[in-house]
Amino acid sequence: MSTQNGTQTKSDKHTLSVVVKYNLNALSRIIGIFSSKGFEIDSISFGSGKESGQARITITTHGDEQIIEQITKQLHKIIDVVTVTDLTYDSFVERELALVKVKADSAARSEIMQITQVFRAKVIDISPDRLAIEITGNADKINAFIGMVRPFGIIELARTGSVALKREFEGDV
Amino acid sequence: MKNAKAHKFDDEKNQQPAPTTKKLTGAGILINTLQDLDVDTIFGYPGGAVLPLYDELYDKHDINHVLIKHEQAGTHAADGYARATGKPGVVVVTSGPGGTNTVTGIATAAMDSIPLVVFTGQVPTDMIGNDAFQEADIVGITRPITKHNYLVKDVEELEQVTREAFHVATSGRPGPVLVDLPKDMLKSEGHYSGLHKVSIPSYNPTKEGHSTQIKKASKMLSEAEKPLIYAGGGVVLGEAWDELTAMAERHNIPVTTTLMGLGGFPESKPQSLGMLGMHGTYYANMATTECDVLLAVGARFDDRVTGNLEGFSPHSKKIHIDIDPTNIGKNVEVEIPIVGDVKQVLPEIDKQVETPETNDWWQTIENWKEEHPLKVPKSEDTIKPQHMVEAISEVTNGEAIVVTDVGQHQMWAAQHYTFNHPRSFLSSGGLGTMGYGFPAAMGAAFGCPDRPVVCITGDGGFQMTAYELATAVEYEVPLKIAIMNNECLGMVRQWQELFYDERYSHSILKKSNPDFVKLAESYGAAAFRATNGKEMNEVLNRAMAINDRPVVMDFRVEAMENCYPMVPAGAALNEMVLEDE
Ligand SMILES: Cc1ncc(C[n+]2csc(CCOP(=O)(O)OP(=O)(O)O)c2C)c(N)n1
Numbered sequence: 001m002s003t004q005n006g007t008q009t010k011s012d013k014h015t016l017s018v019v020v021k022y023n024l025n026a027l028s029r030i031i032g033i034f035s036s037k038g039f040e041i042d043s044i045s046f047g048s049g050k051e052s053g054q055a056r057i058t059i060t061t062h063g064d065e066q067i068i069e070q071i072t073k074q075l076h077k078i079i080d081v082v083t084v085t086d087l088t089y090d091s092f093v094e095r096e097l098a099l100v101k102v103k104a105d106s107a108a109r110s111e112i113m114q115i116t117q118v119f120r121a122k123v124i125d126i127s128p129d130r131l132a133i134e135i136t137g138n139a140d141k142i143n144a145f146i147g148m149v150r151p152f153g154i155i156e157l158a159r160t161g162s163v164a165l166k167r168e169f170e171g172d173v
Numbered sequence: 174m175k176n177a178k179a180h181k182f183d184d185e186k187n188q189q190p191a192p193t194t195k196k197l198t199g200a201g202i203l204i205n206t207l208q209d210l211d212v213d214t215i216f217g218y219p220g221g222a223v224l225p226l227y228d229e230l231y232d233k234h235d236i237n238h239v240l241i242k243h244e245q246a247g248t249h250a251a252d253g254y255a256r257a258t259g260k261p262g263v264v265v266v267t268s269g270p271g272g273t274n275t276v277t278g279i280a281t282a283a284m285d286s287i288p289l290v291v292f293t294g295q296v297p298t299d300m301i302g303n304d305a306f307q308e309a310d311i312v313g314i315t316r317p318i319t320k321h322n323y324l325v326k327d328v329e330e331l332e333q334v335t336r337e338a339f340h341v342a343t344s345g346r347p348g349p350v351l352v353d354l355p356k357d358m359l360k361s362e363g364h365y366s367g368l369h370k371v372s373i374p375s376y377n378p379t380k381e382g383h384s385t386q387i388k389k390a391s392k393m394l395s396e397a398e399k400p401l402i403y404a405g406g407g408v409v410l411g412e413a414w415d416e417l418t419a420m421a422e423r424h425n426i427p428v429t430t431t432l433m434g435l436g437g438f439p440e441s442k443p444q445s446l447g448m449l450g451m452h453g454t455y456y457a458n459m460a461t462t463e464c465d466v467l468l469a470v471g472a473r474f475d476d477r478v479t480g481n482l483e484g485f486s487p488h489s490k491k492i493h494i495d496i497d498p499t500n501i502g503k504n505v506e507v508e509i510p511i512v513g514d515v516k517q518v519l520p521e522i523d524k525q526v527e528t529p530e531t532n533d534w535w536q537t538i539e540n541w542k543e544e545h546p547l548k549v550p551k552s553e554d555t556i557k558p559q560h561m562v563e564a565i566s567e568v569t570n571g572e573a574i575v576v577t578d579v580g581q582h583q584m585w586a587a588q589h590y591t592f593n594h595p596r597s598f599l600s601s602g603g604l605g606t607m608g609y610g611f612p613a614a615m616g617a618a619f620g621c622p623d624r625p626v627v628c629i630t631g632d633g634g635f636q637m638t639a640y641e642l643a644t645a646v647e648y649e650v651p652l653k654i655a656i657m658n659n660e661c662l663g664m665v666r667q668w669q670e671l672f673y674d675e676r677y678s679h680s681i682l683k684k685s686n687p688d689f690v691k692l693a694e695s696y697g698a699a700a701f702r703a704t705n706g707k708e709m710n711e712v713l714n715r716a717m718a719i720n721d722r723p724v725v726m727d728f729r730v731e732a733m734e735n736c737y738p739m740v741p742a743g744a745a746l747n748e749m750v751l752e753d754e
Binding site: 020021025028032036058067069070073074076077079080081082 | 312313316317320321322323324341373374375376498499502503748
């Protein structure tokens, strides 16, 4: 969390948690707000929520205070949206999962495995000239990891986008 | 004012005796629900996908189905009906092209927050997605222009969805709602409960304003030296005209209205400054620029109102009351935002305000009024467009429902008709839809049969939906259509004259216009032409006496007249141009 209430700089990152009555029309409306009003989505993730009838969508976006306020209000205005929470002002836990396939011949392999260990990531597939690695963490951590392995050559990369929940207790767990 | 009473579906949430559940076809469920919701008029057009519904309508006589001639006009008619009565407008059309033809009307209603419920037919559920005959993804197409929309996938949901649609359309900030009905949903059987209850847990518009904010606003107004109320369409939609009038009169605060707010405050009151904005009065725009406290009521700081934002009311502290939180702080920063229903918030402020001392301020305003009043030029042997509007205002005693199209005539109508009643100026403000005026006027006439309805339109815009003359004749609608015929697309021509070196590119209609009198007569309407002031008055008097069919009046006005005052694009409100150089 890089910001605190009231002391924001220009284009801050915000993590919004949106609970919506599950249906595809509602999901389209949520995306539609961003495209039609010119807001940006840095990442978005949601589970189907078909069973409970509700889906939780996590959106990370950025903008100044006025833009974020408009985004929040516009989302809220969608009839099927139940709650919109800007987690940025709360203490929250945020995780993203990435799968990274890296070029790794025998010369590079041990160095990549070391980096993987430092980041508490996991090797999930191995072949003579490549490694597939799974990493979870907040977006910064994943960006840092990708920065470290990029020089070896990234073959494929899949990221889930952030999911987030408000913390119940202050302090790290 | 008869028939122009509002109808709030909120009130219907009351308890009912235990329902008797009946089994009906979907079409039957829909008609029963509509009757239960007090729908008296439907504007519609049949087709394959809605045949089961039309079959059900065949022997229902307490719902008046108006067969319009094009679905765009149908949505405009429903919109006019809604604006004039305060009740939601209802439209029924078929799938595919029936649905796509409603798009302009729905977008028009959305921009001006008008409650509509549009039912579209759809191909049967098992054919959706197959590019079936007359299939269009109308839910997808209308998603950005509806407040909410539904695809009914289970006949057991049809009644509840219909009730929800009316509730959503009419509550909070009103707006259009679309319900897409696959043909099998209309044919298969389901249960009809008759239960009035609507509950949408995720939808609860705020009504009461925050009491601390109201207190702060009242204090700010009490301490103002140059206060101004800027009233928008929300005053009309929220039916807060009495509350606004009471407050402005009691505290002697000047009021300017937007185009959509016209009629929300009587223009005959001394506190009225008329309309502000691009074609607003000199004194309204000057007062907006010079005031020290600006109270915005149900308005949204549209760019046609504010002009250049940097020069907009630069010295004022701003209070903004609106039911839609997204309107607040969107274009202009305000000191005191109040989210709530204007009808509930205004009386609270009224009660708490101590009448500010405004004698000097009024003196300044009176000086502006004297310096540059609105001018109505007159001429013996031609018709000046401003004079035409004034004559209509006089012949109707300011009591008509005036419906306009879009262009110069719209602005002149807004400026020169004296509006003293709410729901009496209907115009496409937000989307600026040419073709809106005539069908909307027809819808208003269906909703308010006891009030005179005059459509002031352009020779360009009238031709976009003139085919509805057939409908108006069939239903004997005694509507007066006054064409301000300047043989050009006047507003476009004006901009070309002022900003494009008089290069009148594709804006002159002289060669292509039909003979409007013959055109109207061929439909069976009455029709007259006037070319000078004397003829104009005669035609108006004859027209007002006709009560069994529509009357078309072809008024040949001076073609080169420009609409002033005018704030050029990009200029500030106080930089308006007052007359031809
Ligand atoms: C559907 C649509 N197309 C184009 C325009 C752009 N437009 C705005 S005003 C205008 C001219 C209208 O001419 P007319 O109906 O003759 O009215 P006048 O301005 O002459 O009073 C045009 C073309 C519009 N508002 N709506």
